[in-house]
Amino acid sequence: MSSITHTEANAQTQAEPILEIRDLITEIRVPGRALRPVEIEHLVVPRGQVVGIVGESGSGKSMTAYSILNIFPTAAAHIHSGSILLDGVDMVSAHENERVKIRGNKVGMVFQDYALSFNPVITVGNQLMEQLLTHGRHENAKAKVLSVLDEVGLSAEVFSRYPHELSGGMLQRVGIASALVCDPPLIVADEPTTALDVTVQAQILELLKRIQKERNLSILLITHDLGIVAEICDLVYVMYVGQIVEHGTVHKIFKSPSHPYTQGLLQGASSVQSVGTHEIRVAIQGSIPGLTEIPSGCRFHDRCPHTMDICRSKQPGFYEVDGLMAACWLHDAEHSHG
Amino acid sequence: MAEATLLEIQDLSKHFEVGRSLFKKKRKLYAVDGISVYVQKGETLALVGESGCGKSTTGRLILNLEQPTGGSILYRGQDLAGYTAEDWKRYRQGVQVVFQDSHSSLNPRKTIRHILTSAMFSSGTIARNKPQVAEERARALMAEVGLKPAETFLAKYPNELSGGQRQRIGIARALSTNPDLIVADEPVSSLDVSVKAQVLNLLDTLQKEKGVAYLFISHELSIVRSIADRVAVMYLGKIVESGPVGEVFEAKVHPYTEALISATPIPDPDSTRNKKRIVLPGGVPSPMDPPKGCPFHPRCFRAEAKCATEVPPIVEVAPGHHAACHFAAERFAAFGGTGNPAPQSTPGNQAPSAE
Numbered sequence: 001m002s003s004i005t006h007t008e009a010n011a012q013t014q015a016e017p018i019l020e021i022r023d024l025i026t027e028i029r030v031p032g033r034a035l036r037p038v039e040i041e042h043l044v045v046p047r048g049q050v051v052g053i054v055g056e057s058g059s060g061k062s063m064t065a066y067s068i069l070n071i072f073p074t075a076a077a078h079i080h081s082g083s084i085l086l087d088g089v090d091m092v093s094a095h096e097n098e099r100v101k102i103r104g105n106k107v108g109m110v111f112q113d114y115a116l117s118f119n120p121v122i123t124v125g126n127q128l129m130e131q132l133l134t135h136g137r138h139e140n141a142k143a144k145v146l147s148v149l150d151e152v153g154l155s156a157e158v159f160s161r162y163p164h165e166l167s168g169g170m171l172q173r174v175g176i177a178s179a180l181v182c183d184p185p186l187i188v189a190d191e192p193t194t195a196l197d198v199t200v201q202a203q204i205l206e207l208l209k210r211i212q213k214e215r216n217l218s219i220l221l222i223t224h225d226l227g228i229v230a231e232i233c234d235l236v237y238v239m240y241v242g243q244i245v246e247h248g249t250v251h252k253i254f255k256s257p258s259h260p261y262t263q264g265l266l267q268g269a270s271s272v273q274s275v276g277t278h279e280i281r282v283a284i285q286g287s288i289p290g291l292t293e294i295p296s297g298c299r300f301h302d303r304c305p306h307t308m309d310i311c312r313s314k315q316p317g318f319y320e321v322d323g324l325m326a327a328c329w330l331h332d333a334e335h336s337h338g
Numbered sequence: 339m340a341e342a343t344l345l346e347i348q349d350l351s352k353h354f355e356v357g358r359s360l361f362k363k364k365r366k367l368y369a370v371d372g373i374s375v376y377v378q379k380g381e382t383l384a385l386v387g388e389s390g391c392g393k394s395t396t397g398r399l400i401l402n403l404e405q406p407t408g409g410s411i412l413y414r415g416q417d418l419a420g421y422t423a424e425d426w427k428r429y430r431q432g433v434q435v436v437f438q439d440s441h442s443s444l445n446p447r448k449t450i451r452h453i454l455t456s457a458m459f460s461s462g463t464i465a466r467n468k469p470q471v472a473e474e475r476a477r478a479l480m481a482e483v484g485l486k487p488a489e490t491f492l493a494k495y496p497n498e499l500s501g502g503q504r505q506r507i508g509i510a511r512a513l514s515t516n517p518d519l520i521v522a523d524e525p526v527s528s529l530d531v532s533v534k535a536q537v538l539n540l541l542d543t544l545q546k547e548k549g550v551a552y553l554f555i556s557h558e559l560s561i562v563r564s565i566a567d568r569v570a571v572m573y574l575g576k577i578v579e580s581g582p583v584g585e586v587f588e589a590k591v592h593p594y595t596e597a598l599i600s601a602t603p604i605p606d607p608d609s610t611r612n613k614k615r616i617v618l619p620g621g622v623p624s625p626m627d628p629p630k631g632c633p634f635h636p637r638c639f640r641a642e643a644k645c646a647t648e649v650p651p652i653v654e655v656a657p658g659h660h661a662a663c664h665f666a667a668e669r670f671a672a673f674g675g676t677g678n679p680a681p682q683s684t685p686g687n688q689a690p691s692a693e
Binding site for chain 2: 057227265284
């Protein structure tokens, strides 16, 4: 990032963020109880920046995305409490009629698997048109769709194609076009390249970077791939079992992570980069607990190499460590031993 | 080489016939198109490539789950084509498999104990009238793959286990016949980062202890880089480059290898943002209608006129390092001569189109 854009970004950080989540709790009702896949105290997406949420499967990343749109894959899930300010409007307290207007207009969504998310019997162009028409933008709808297709690097001919006629990479471009068609200031992208081959993934990442710059878009990118985070994000939130455990700028997170979970994730990812060493460091033992078996205290304590007594009984708050915010007792002056 | 060679594949092909109907002419899908590769005792050969390149079909051919349409597979110097029933029995003990999806490759209605012991019985490793021996072996296997206490895990059903634990059962089942080669088809692709490292570490430890060889099929280059001894890069049913993993990843003789490596994001913001990225245009062509000449030429950033017409020969650029590219020798010379891992000045070639 050049110095000019950096100061611009800083100026925008001062302005009202495009997305601000506070004390969000999302619940899933199961017989006899309610599970909480998401418990986020605070998450901010500043205007014009790319923010990554990184975590393993079961960490609640995708449920966070669904919560932002307040639209869930299962009727058992709902937002319990908290606020999600999307360009100043609270998606939690807003009426559904208002939320319908916000989805698409203020926030576009890019999903992982487009083979499943398009209607197979309607042409790509008509599906994109439908969005504009739902939002009452009848004028020049077709021209708008064609220009967005062009923006994502697809020819006009794709307009009259059916989803099954397109390759995975082309479908993902259509997916991005569909998120962009109503010109939202924010895009939530949930594992946008996970289903793609590595050479196609490179194309899609370049596309996202270019569009982000051209439109000065804000992107909330949800992924498990630390390589992609390093590649494209400005800020990073690390999630573990529904909670944020650490957040900060991408350079600081990768250079000097201060939460043991982040440290483990990064070690695991970088040890598989070393050439022919035949030594894979196992940084984190065990696997991520399910929502029915959330440990007491710090949720990471039974996998953590630095567990102390307090970790088992009490949840840590956030501590500032060299510009990063980490929820870990190690950084509490009273409990750390050096 | 001949002595230590466990499995040798010579000019192996698998062409599927598709779209056959009354009125349409049948077409051929070239899934695997004349590949030659070998696996030595106790080593890891990685087969890498994007989806549809034929790496899984190669694995299935070796496991005899598909019949080749051409070429031959030699196990311990003997061609599979001439196998007797007795030979097959030995082969099935010697060559085992770990699948990607541990959820669908373990029978949900059987306990782990049943899954492991039935593998020993049906392969003939342990006679059916010796259930006590099988039980002891099952317990020993659980200890080897790190599932403790063995008794508890043996009584469980696959759905009671996590993904990482199920993959360990898959490995235990493969080990139950004392194989000398395990075909591991994307064994860690569906696992989370932290669990992935654990399972890779287990595979590595088992190799050191038992001297088992792996044919490691994967699309993740970063993993291949740390676990494999040799690597073969596949594109559209052909091997485009093969050799010692360090040399292939450094020299990147074939442009496809170079593009694959450059496309893989590195978990380090400084180096990943500064590296010159080669973005290949388009997608992999259909294996039903592979391009003439070099199969990679329509996407290649170094392609010249002859690439579109002449199939490149497989050149041995260094001992054990092969590449199927018209410019392989020059590219390797440029790498070796300057020690520069990314030769830019091969005569007459365009610079990579880094976007």
